[in-house]
């Protein structure tokens with residue numbers, strides 16, 4: 001390696017990879033001035049070498065063989081932009097075994113095998129950098145890993161999936177159903193043809209697992225994250241929430257409750273006065289609450305080739321700088337072994353809308369069922385009359401298990417015709 005040129009092997013040259021290649025070329029002088037290193041992409045693995053790509057990389061640098069990239073002695077750093085768990089995992093382990101630091105934007109891989117990769121990197125004192133894996137262009141991982149090292153983080157809560165936020169914004173603006181808003185998101189390119197990972201909350205759960213692992217120094221995997229998507233949200237839910245002064249958002253929440261971690265992804269009503277309520281369209285925002293610093297909010301573009309490339313290039317420059325300067329990298333994930341709280345054992349606040357019989361004594365009968373499970377009611381009111389009568393409840397914070405028990409009891413009552421909606425309420429104190 002010449003003193004200031006660091007050679008990059010890239011796995012993948014799609015939306016993000018191509019944007020990284022262009023940025024490394026077009027901003028080479030800025031990067032060199034600021035980071036003191038020149039980045040040069042020397043090898044690139046793709047599936048189809050014949051494909052036309054608008055990137056400033058010579059054709060002979062391309063290969064379909066990922067191993068050839070990570071084994072190449074002319075590659076100093078490997079950046080993985082393939083997506084999916086395999087072959088990304090094996091290739092990054094091999095790169096680390098070869099003594100090369102790695103950068104990745106792959107949340108799915110980190111949420112599943114982050115500990116294995118962190119161990120492999122840590123054993124050799126190599127960097128494993130992943131700023132782009134959560135909230136794309138928003139610098140969030142480095143603040144959590146570095147800037148807030150002296151802070152006790154209590155909660156990380158945010159909107160980390162642009163597709164679902166776009167859909168919920170459309171539903172709210174136009175009174176549309178979920179299906180109508182999804183079709184519009186697909187037409188405009190905000191949702192994929194198969195939107196399952198986004199709308200069912202799996203993408204947000206992977207990001208939540210990474211944020212929880214970093215914030216609380218304990219290994220949280222995607223499978224540990226309780227997950228509900230937005231497919232069950234109706235136009236009525238959104239209209240009801242708006243009338244009461246709330247916006248409906250898909251939130252990823254990681255918090256410490258009595259030294260155990262609660263990690264969950266679900267739709268929630270957020271007061272319109274809370275900063276997260278005004279995060280519209282495909283934007284992301286993450287709220288970090290620390291014991292000393294108080295509340296911080298990180299806001300911006302959570303996806304897209306260009307914004308995501310800024311995070312990848314930032315990581316590359318930092319990793320390259322360490323290669324030039326020498327020194328061991330910090331361990332990516334630590335594991336204090338904190339317990340993961342089951343969802344039933346998690347505290348939350350709830351909004352319930354019950355379609356009920358309109359006769360004297362119904363409210364008392366229902367309130368008694370709440371009391372029996374230990375769920376206390378903050379507010380209750382009736383809307384409509386006769387066949388249209390509904391009772392609306394907002395509870396105090398209660399255990400999810402107790403709330404679910406109340407729901408089962410309520411469904412068994414003759415006076416309750418239907419539980420029309422149940423939504424969690426978050427951010428009241430924000």
Ligand SMILES: NC(=O)c1ccc[n+]([C@@H]2O[C@H](COP(=O)([O-])OP(=O)(O)OC[C@H]3O[C@@H](n4cnc5c(N)ncnc54)[C@H](OP(=O)(O)O)[C@@H]3O)[C@@H](O)[C@H]2O)c1
Pocket residue numbers: 011012013014015016017045046047048049051064066080081082083084087105106107108132133136302303304305308
């Ligand atoms: N797109 C975003 O806005 C965004 C934001 C944040 C994070 N990320 C993450 O960034 C990563 C890349 O996303 P992307 O949107 O750039 O994906 P993409 O456009 O689908 O690009 C994937 C690239 O990987 C190559 N590839 C896939 N499997 C391969 C294999 N087995 N061997 C060799 N090459 C292979 C593809 O080759 P071909 O070009 O020949 O098909 C393509 O160049 C993912 O982990 C994603 O979650 C993306």
